[in-house]
Amino acid sequence: MRKAKESWIEQQCQDLEENLSSNNSKKAYQLVKDLTSTKQGRATTIQDKEGNCLTEEQDILKRWTEYCSELYNHIADVDQEILDVPPATNTDNHPILREEVEAAVRSLKKGKSAGVDNIPAELIQAGGEAVINTLHTICKKIWQTGNWPTPWTQSLVITLPKKGNLQQCQNYRTISLICHPSKVMLKILLNRLKPQAEAIIAEEQAGFRAGRSTTEQIFNLRILCERYLQHHKTSTMSL
Incomplete structure (x- = not known):
């Protein structure tokens, strides 16, 4: 060695x-x-819940499946009345437009890893009119029926090692890679929901909003504290 x-x-x-x-x-x-580099590499073995080392590939895959299932199947205690929505209707008053599909395809970020279908964003953008027409047909069908293609509902989970014992699953960061074609439909839905959300979100909410930043709010708060102290005022607020 x-x-x-x-x-x-x-x-x-x-x-x-x-x-x-x-x-x-x-x-x-x-x-x-x-x-x-002094970082630890990826471990070739994984421990189960009892701390036993698993060396066989199938056993390691089963352990990761078990861990991710417990990680993402958390049952939240929420008010069900908030989640109640009106029943779906068969009327399609706002169909998916081709212009929406084109804008969503252009907004795909390059250099991102592909999902289970192994289709990168660059391939979709280079597909031209044929890909746009196909995605438009698929998105319209999803909008009308509410049923998504099976590969679009699947994600590829990638594990990235962190600090600590790398034989333990909790010492890895998990990243889910979804199919890039599904991001087109998700982008269309997001663009349609944004105007509706703006009417609901409070004015002081800055996180995850275009043109706003929580760092600006923190900066303004610090400026107020400095001005307060400059005028020889005492404050119980600390940052």
Whole structure:
């Protein structure tokens, strides 16, 4: 193992010299980062609830399935009357417009990981009129029936290691990757809900609103505290 590690380091150093000589600074920096990193790598075993180490791939997958099921199946105690909605009707007074689909496709962010369908956002944007027409047809059907395609309801869970014992599932950060085509429909729904939400959200609410920031509110509050102290006033407020 020691010889293999030394051989790997020598190979990395050779690659580093070649990248530096060819002015490939990005690759050279990444090699230096890999060689000098002190972070723990991903563990090859996972512990179950009793603390027993699982080494078989199927057992590890079952443990992750169990952990994620418990993590995302939390039952919240809420007032059901708030969640009551009027029954759905078959009338379609506001169909999905093609312009909405085009705007949603343009708003997709590039460089994002694909979901279970392995379709990146760049492929959708490069599809042209054919992809726009297909997505428009699918979105209209979802709007009329309320039924989503099965792959659009699935997500790919990625685990990123944090600090602590990496044999324990709770020491990983989970990220869900959804299909990019489903983001088109979600963006359309979000754009339609925003005007409705603006009429409900309080004026002082700044989080998750365009053109507003909670940092601005904190800054204004600090300015008020400084002006208050400048006039030799005492305050019980502390930040």
